[in-house]
Amino acid sequence: MAEARAAPAEAPVAANEEPPLSDVLSAYRTMVIARVMDERCLTLQRQGRIGFYVPMQGQEAAQVGCAWALAEEDWIFPAYRELGVALARGIPIPLLINQFFGNSGDEIKGRQMPNHYGYRRFRFVTASSPVGTQISHAVGAAMAARLRKDPIVTVSFFGDGTTSSNDFHAALNFAGVFQAPSIFFCQNNQWAISLPREKQTRSATLAEKAAAYGFPGVVVDGMDFRAVYRAVAEARTRALAGGGPTLIEAQVYRLGPHSTSDDPRRYRSDAELAEWRDRDPVARLKQELHEAGALTEENDRAIWEAAKEEIARAVEAAEKLPSVDPLSIFDDVYAQRTPSLEEQRAGLQRELAAGGEPKR
Amino acid sequence: MTELTLVQAINRGLQQAMHDDADVVMLGEDIGLNGGVFRATDGLQKEFGAERVIDTPLSETGIVGTAVGMALYGLKPVPEIQFQDFIYPAFDQIVSEVAKFRYRSGGQYPCHLVIRSPYGGGVKGGLYHSQSAEAYFAHTAGLKVVIPSTPADAKGLLLSSIYDEDPVLFFEPKRIYRAVSGEVPDGDHRVPLGVAKVVREGTDLSLFAYGAMVHPALQAAETLASDGPSVEVVDLRTLSPLDEKAVLASVEKTGRAVIVHEAPRFCGYGAELAALFAEKALFSLKAPVARVTGYDTPFPYALEHLYLPNAARIVAAVRTTMAAG
Numbered sequence: 001m002a003e004a005r006a007a008p009a010e011a012p013v014a015a016n017e018e019p020p021l022s023d024v025l026s027a028y029r030t031m032v033i034a035r036v037m038d039e040r041c042l043t044l045q046r047q048g049r050i051g052f053y054v055p056m057q058g059q060e061a062a063q064v065g066c067a068w069a070l071a072e073e074d075w076i077f078p079a080y081r082e083l084g085v086a087l088a089r090g091i092p093i094p095l096l097i098n099q100f101f102g103n104s105g106d107e108i109k110g111r112q113m114p115n116h117y118g119y120r121r122f123r124f125v126t127a128s129s130p131v132g133t134q135i136s137h138a139v140g141a142a143m144a145a146r147l148r149k150d151p152i153v154t155v156s157f158f159g160d161g162t163t164s165s166n167d168f169h170a171a172l173n174f175a176g177v178f179q180a181p182s183i184f185f186c187q188n189n190q191w192a193i194s195l196p197r198e199k200q201t202r203s204a205t206l207a208e209k210a211a212a213y214g215f216p217g218v219v220v221d222g223m224d225f226r227a228v229y230r231a232v233a234e235a236r237t238r239a240l241a242g243g244g245p246t247l248i249e250a251q252v253y254r255l256g257p258h259s260t261s262d263d264p265r266r267y268r269s270d271a272e273l274a275e276w277r278d279r280d281p282v283a284r285l286k287q288e289l290h291e292a293g294a295l296t297e298e299n300d301r302a303i304w305e306a307a308k309e310e311i312a313r314a315v316e317a318a319e320k321l322p323s324v325d326p327l328s329i330f331d332d333v334y335a336q337r338t339p340s341l342e343e344q345r346a347g348l349q350r351e352l353a354a355g356g357e358p359k360r
Numbered sequence: 361m362t363e364l365t366l367v368q369a370i371n372r373g374l375q376q377a378m379h380d381d382a383d384v385v386m387l388g389e390d391i392g393l394n395g396g397v398f399r400a401t402d403g404l405q406k407e408f409g410a411e412r413v414i415d416t417p418l419s420e421t422g423i424v425g426t427a428v429g430m431a432l433y434g435l436k437p438v439p440e441i442q443f444q445d446f447i448y449p450a451f452d453q454i455v456s457e458v459a460k461f462r463y464r465s466g467g468q469y470p471c472h473l474v475i476r477s478p479y480g481g482g483v484k485g486g487l488y489h490s491q492s493a494e495a496y497f498a499h500t501a502g503l504k505v506v507i508p509s510t511p512a513d514a515k516g517l518l519l520s521s522i523y524d525e526d527p528v529l530f531f532e533p534k535r536i537y538r539a540v541s542g543e544v545p546d547g548d549h550r551v552p553l554g555v556a557k558v559v560r561e562g563t564d565l566s567l568f569a570y571g572a573m574v575h576p577a578l579q580a581a582e583t584l585a586s587d588g589p590s591v592e593v594v595d596l597r598t599l600s601p602l603d604e605k606a607v608l609a610s611v612e613k614t615g616r617a618v619i620v621h622e623a624p625r626f627c628g629y630g631a632e633l634a635a636l637f638a639e640k641a642l643f644s645l646k647a648p649v650a651r652v653t654g655y656d657t658p659f660p661y662a663l664e665h666l667y668l669p670n671a672a673r674i675v676a677a678v679r680t681t682m683a684a685g
Contacts, residue, residue, distance in 0.1 A: 108466035111463055116464070120465075125465075126461070130457075139426050140426035140428060140433070141429035147385070147411055148433075167422075171426075174426055177416075333463055334601075335524075339605070
């Protein structure tokens, strides 16, 4: 498909593909915020203050490391477990917390379960629950960007289970054929709810699936921030130079449950969990920064404290906000409400006026 | 004005949009070099290049999913599904993604694209080249569903769909791709979405149809004209959103309704119209609402002539309805 390939774009990332130390410290801070926020949100769900939560503990280095290697203009196509990516993108904590509460401060108007957010101004596309559908979107957006000669890449995020989905294969095939400037970032967290990685596919690695589609697939230690950063930076440089897509398999571990509706003790051992806990990506980067002389114990404590305070403030503010406008249920189905939606809206309006709102 | 077949009118509509707007791109199986299996996209890759008229691998979910990404980025993609019977691999993309993007993002991400696909029987296509799957999509909030019945409407509705702000499923009656021709306005001809058309005026009974079935409906009305009732024929043109005002106005005028479609009867589009008449026009009705539809079977190959509604069957339904009251 030589005719579908654009001229190589300019501006690859820095040649050495290593982030400066000050940047790593900032990334570490983001990873700490992700960890604290994750723990806080699990508690909020258990207390019945938010309805649901999808934790991501264990995947901080993979997510923040990947996002750190991207440019602000690059487009993110997340799944529903990408808190670290969202924070690294600069999406404000209160915006995310408001989404979890589905309150009037939620920019997506309480339409989706917690974790299913997205913000156009951060080029972070709104997630859905079906797995894999976003991978094709990332390929299409990459092709569109190339058509418009925008020097960007798109990145899709998904897990090990998603590599069995229809759209994973369709999207990788399209990306290979059209040499789309797109990065497929697979976080292999070892478990797709209760199905272990080795029962998901007979392939030795997930990354090797890229070979069938004619482009590189790489395995990277997802608990290692720098290793992830390097892999993504390299893939990005190649994509921008017209070298096509890359599949990256970041090997991580889901330290928590699949979601707050899941009990992982039913299917995996404490010993396995303990083994991975010893490889905690946040603790690992802390150690590295400490050894490089960039982080003292005192500074570290301050980072954790600041994160806790900031999140506590956001939660407190979120709980004070009113709920979403009941009549907004009919908005954004279409660009304009259709006559039948107007009629249904008027019906709800009458119902609310007559008897108030039923209990949530 | 130019005399064109329906498929030529589609081709001219696509050409017009691609010429006027660099954001319009097309993707699908065999649409480029081959010009589409029905030639709907004939000559367009040559004129606009392989980056805008894209021959894709054989994956409907890949075609629609890729088009979604293009739409989110700001292009106006017009993916083609070669036969509507093969749209199901893309069902998840259409129902879970296309239909819900605007809503689930709180309005941040409109997902405007036009999925074109030939539908319907009468071409000896058997189970998998004959289906009328419009009801699945009309049932889904967030989608618009458009089906033209004439060359002029085909071009005009297609161009309106391409410039609409919402996702449109544009189903083309392949049986009359070449069997029907007519005068088509040149240039950027638009026919508004959501507006039904009374294609024949009458006073005693209203026939409601869309796509290929508009033609046997007109034939039936013509047959009855000499000695029978005066039959009005309404071409819905847009199934979602339905032009409720227009269909109710017709029923209120004539007091009788017969609904025609080639899709199976059970939970078919006709059921929605019949329910609408029961809810909002019951006291105008002089007789029960009747439906002339495909049977509740898969689409048969050797017996498709028995499966498909035809003018004679419509005439019979009209006579029965007239006799009922």
